[in-house]
Amino acid sequence: MRGHVEGSIVTSLESGEAFSCTPPPLEPRVLAEQVRMLYARAPIAQATVVVNASIVAWVFWDLVPPGSSVAWVAALCALVAVRIGLARAYRRSVVAPPDARVWARRFAAGAALTGVGWGAAALLFYAPRLPAHQMFLAFVLGGMTAGAAASNASYAPAFVAFAVPALLPMVVRLTAERDPIHAAMAVMMGLFGIALAWISRSGGRAVEEAIRLRFRNEALVEGLSAAQERLESLNAGLERRVGERTRELERMLALRMASEKLVEQRNEELREADRRKNEFIAVLSHELRNPLASIRNSLYLLDRAPPGSEGLARAREIVHRQTGHLTRLVGDLLDVTRISRGKVELQRACIDAREVVRRACDDHRTSFHDRSIGLRVEISGPAWVEADETRIAQVVGNLLQNAAKFSREGGAVTVSVGTSEGQAQIRVRDDGIGITPELLPRVFEPFVQADGGLARTKGGLGLGLALVKGLVELHGGSVGAYSEGAGSGAEFVVNLPLAPAPEQPSRTAWTRAGHSP
DSSP, rough: OOOHHHHHOOOOETTEEEOOOOOOHHHHHHHHHHHHHHHHHHHHHHHHHHHHHEEEEEEETTTTHHHHHHHHHHHHHHHHHHHHHHHHHHHOOOGGGHHHHHHHHHHHHHHHHHHHHHHHHHHHHHOTOHHHHHHHHHHHHHHHHHHHHTTTTHHHHHHHHHHHHHHHHHHHOOOHTSSSSHHHHHHHHHHHHHHHHHHHHHHHHHHHHHHHHHHHHHHHHHHHHHHHHHEEEEHTTTGHHHHHHHHEEEEEEEEHHHHHHHHHHHHHHHHHHHHHHHHHHHHHHHHHHHHHHHHHHHHHHHHHHHHOOOOHHHHHHHHHHHHHHHHHHHHHHHHHHHHHHOOOOOEEEEHHHHHHHHHHHHHHHHHHHHHOOOEEEEOOSSOOOEEEEEHHHHHHHHHHHHHHTTTTTEEEEEEEEEEETTTEEEEEEOSSSSSTTEEETGGTTOOOOOSSSHHHHHHOOOOOOHHHHHHHHHOOOOEEOOOOSSSOOEEEEEEBBBBBOOOOOHHHHHHHHTTTO
């Protein structure tokens, strides 16, 4: 319907008379609008470069030869002047859509040179024996890169051109220190850059889609307006051609109503996409900020705690734990992307679901014990499936983490394994906060989290259940969520196709583990 309205609002309203409303090519206009947004944000971004460069030079004034600091600031200021001049030239010129790519490349080249300038700060101002100054320099480079992710969101190559030369020298310099703390900082900065690149890419796609939808909607409105004007111009002849034109007007009215409904639908989709994008960015920022803050505080303690002290060991443990947390966040994002693109390869083997569930429960039992939550495992007869053991363990682990997150202290979680109607069935039931009827249909969608404070305080990006659904469906199974509402607990049921039992199942190993078949 939309393609018909956009491409062929050509209506013959009178014999021998017609009009056509064919919009110009869409993609060059989209790129031109993206470039316009880049140059519109350029003055504020360049002012930030001058201010932050001056602050950095002031902080390191006593540590670096003044001439070097002044030369570095002067070079950045000169580059800022050139880029501001480029922005003015863009605003004075009449840029046709075919010329937008040239202006985009010029902007990306300026961003790359600015990134090189900031990357040089890692070589010029790095203070090997002053951790506080190292952290300050890393903070400034990370902040400038984060700012570039926002200001260059409409054109991803510009952000990449800035981020790589800005962050890479600092990562290399930290790695060269050859100690665990600096290595952790280097890994964190690299992960931070990757996360920002992903955010910038997602934001850029959202902006591009918003622009594309806007132009399409404008084309629809223009076409409908032209049709309406044509209809009004023919009112004088309606009296002599009532019968024939009544059917034509009815058709046009139906087309208009369908088009307006389509416009409203697209606008609603755009609003929903924008809301989901904002929620995800907010959650991701929260999840990145918390471990970074913990690592920063730990580095502060590492700099001051006596060697061999309990505080020193605790600070190191926090750094390693938070680094692992960030690694898991990035891993979840990559898993969701691989599943959506069909890039996950399963290493299938004939396995007993009982053993996979038992080991997964043993691995997560400590987290339940720490919150005084009971974990009960109910296992019946054998449940052989043809599946990837690692991925099935990941499914069970995600469900256990979800149950622990939303169970109250002192609650109970029950995990059961059995068979039903030719399916191996894994059930995870808790008596926690439950799921509202509004959330239940969307609980397996990526980035969906329960409303209120509990989900946020427990962390996470809302990807665990999405990964469960994707991995189970890759195995040809299904997963469902059931809850009677808030405060009534929840139950998740995984169904996997049963496989024939192996000719000689390992009954000895199962018996040694303390189970009976």
